[in-house]
Amino acid sequence: MKPARPLLAAFALLAALVGMFAQAATPPPPESQVYYQIFFRSFRDANGDHIGDLKGLASRLDYIRQLGATTILLTPLQPSPYYHNYFATEFKGIEPAYGTMDDYFAFIRAAHAQGLKVYLDQEFQYVAEGHPWWRDAVCKPESKYADYLLWKDAAHCEAEPFLNKAKWEGYDGRNIGIAMVNLSNPQVRQYFRDLLLYWTDPYGDGSGRDGVDGLRIDHMMDDLDHKGLQKNLFADFWTPIFQALKARRPALRILAEQADWGFGTAWLTDGHADAVFAFPLRGALVSLDKRQIVDTIRATDKATPAGKTQVIFLENHDVDRYMSEVHDDAAKARAGAAIALMLKGDPLIYYGQELGMRGMQPKNAGTSGGVPLTDAIGIPVREAFRWKADLDAAGSATWYRRNQHFWDARFNRSNDGVSLQEEESRPDSLYHWYVKLLALRHARPEIGGGEQRVLCDDGSAVLCVLREQGDRRTLLLVNLGRAAARPSLGSALPSGATWVDLLDNGKPGAADAMLEPMQVRILGSR
Template sequence: MHTIRRWFAAAPAALLLALAAASAPAGDAPPPRAADEVFYQVFERSFRDSDGDRIGDLRGLTGKLDYIRDLGATSILLTPLQPSPYYHNYFATAFKAIEPAYGSLDDYFAFVRAAHARGLKVYLDEEFQYVAEGHPWWDNAICQPRAPYAGHLLWRDAQHCTAEPFLDRARWQGYDGRDIGIAMVDLHDPGVQRYFRELLLYWADPHGDGSGRDGVDGFRLDHMMDDLDRKGVDRDLFAGFWTPLFRALKARRPGLRLIAEQAGWGYGRDWLVRGHVDLVFAFPLRGALAKLDKRAIVDTLRATARDTPPGKDQIVFLENHDIDRYMSLVGGDPAKARAGAAIALLLKGEPLVYYGQELGMRGRPLKDVPVSDAIQIPMREAFRWQAELEAPGSAIWYRGDRPWWTGRYNRSHDGVSLEEEQADPDSLYHWYRTLLALRRARPELREGGQRILCDDASAVLCLLREDGARRTLLLVNLGAADARPALGAKLAGAAWADLLHGGADASPAALLHPMQVRILGTR
């Protein structure tokens, strides 16, 4: 990425250092309160390699926990760790196990302890509505209706020779060309329910004493549905499967948090109310942020607020492992990338940063390739620790002569690496650090209310976050021409400081250039 100095350049180094010092947790720090969380999502295979095999692993992740903490995140959300024939490790062949390429159970627990020692929470991604070919529940029950695990899966025939498949086909292609079967689990089977209750209790409370020591702080429930795949064969799951499971988890660990990836990617109210999860992902809001359209953002913010009951929350995000990288969506424009980041990180809700988003990593789904899990590799490329893509530690597990490597987005010395951006005070990386430090330093940005001002036809987005007398005002010109916020007398009588430029006196009514961001706070 080429560095471009803009009117809204990153905060001066002195301000950033002061904010970071105020916000960075010390070792052995207590975990953040729920409303204070900032999630950092890691695609494990692509993050950091520790042993030279080019596959990201748990030891590599553990060695970079200080980076995640110092960026300003409080919580790590992992993609699945269980063994699977697929590179993304969804569709497991074992549940109470760790993918061998990632390490061992000892490596996993060492990672959890190291994260907790730094005040970081840990969330596991769980997807157990299906099993892949090779799982003993399937292998040992094929054409054996009386086998011990036969009732754990759904079958299309009385002889149990044909399992009910994932979606509309029996086998799915992996990026390596293998066709692999995926079967649906019968989530109403008592043995299945007992197994997953014990499994999640193990990850949440490994010592079984209610302390939660070495346990995770929450779970992401992938592809959560009430009627799985809308087939009518695994239905009424909110009441029959999820609610009893959550009740058992909360009885053991009351502070455990449950996140639904709501199927359909809507506002998620049904999951928050009938599904009894704590958080859902703000998918419609992400769609509006992708457009950087003021009216779409304002309308979606209001709809999101209406569909989020008290005590529940939304995870606000620009990227995740399934969707286009934001820098690619905005055409590589650093100004738009900064504007989107400022809105997403300072809105009401709990923000999520997908690994490499803070560097402006790029990636869009592959085209003109067979339907397989390879399509999404471009959004899951190796985190750029150094300017040289193939430097030691780089998790380029996808290296080879296939389109996901030959047509890769990340190239050596392209300006999109931590090494290059740390040296540039105007980089996107430093912009993210500044925004996250501001969020940590100002309580109203974490726990305060939110008001939409300037609700007019102009392109200036005006959001006021307030907590008692503390107020922060975010102003972003999303248009193509200079514009002035139409605030009228709404903010009369307050003395405002420019939080990005040393706290100098500032006027909320000052002119904004296209894609300029201004963040003001009351003294």
């Protein structure tokens, strides 16, 4: 696929501007990444069955790279009776609808050839009904897999369920069980150690050829589901596995989803993860309240040990789409994007976020008159990526059409203006805003790897964040209020500093100039 000409033009223009007022653009330092998270089933279909697949993803790697992402974060690929592919029936395998193991390794090679890293999402604290461990051991205490799962009875006929719910609705509408794996079993621990070594170093020679560059650990906990049945997992289960992985692949990174959605300090220290998700900051960015954002930035910095990272995000596969959170307000969507992409940490873009895709999970699920409480309630925030204006165009992964309620209630409609095809041709689109912001992030090393200071800590509505590295500075100014306002920077900035407007052709810019409501200004100085 040839790069889109508007996109190349945007990059060429920005590169020329950066050359006018800064040193030559350089890629972010190794420790800095821009994640692009893909809900796999919904991204790109290559064979006409409307299900996202490995060949479809491989065919669009140039889009991800040109957007400005450095790292692809995938939802699970293992076979599962659930559409999201969590709760596997096979750990060392690929969902048949997504392709084969050969397709998987071809995708890894193609991503690496484009300079993109790949992170796999791993969730193996549970298995779904149909997994060989469960199938072989149910009501058979003498099975070799009998102690691979936790059981509620001595006869091993009733498995310990996930979150105390015995059954969940699967992809085909059947109620399917989910059981807790016995993570205290030495054989189980060895199995998962070897499994992750396989994904990260398939040839076992330490080269990492065809291996992933990082892992996301889903629902990571020290006491699984707070049941008191699997305790001290940080020290006894996760840490030894992470040590074995890094002994083989020192540059490998572990991204933990902290199960409590808090600041994640314990996961970074006791759990020895390299990064966690900045959930509290995401809540603040949804509010677009200056005081809340300032307080949460500082709390996040305080909670993050040296050498560890927070992943800054507006959206992921478990929360509502940001454009819906801000009630389709394009100015607010642009302001939220600018803050998230300029803050200290590794930003994450959820597929379609850059287009302003909409989606909200039903708030009345499981109540009288509401939709059933099943995994399907997540479909509205996992709809097909919008490649074309026509939702049914070739390549569109509209696998959920079979689910009548969520097809009728979908948020994406043909020719609604929210597609790559429609937004590429509009210079003022949200898509081009993301391209510009990400190009700035890569061009300004202080954004990717510098320190940050919150300025304008007053009662005004103007958020002021200074990113610094050596004598390089980038200043983010966002008016989060409803009236025009001027930043109150006082003596916080170096005297005599010369600023240029990074969003306005590198023209001279004043740090104390008036800002309209939701206006974003990004200034650069050396």
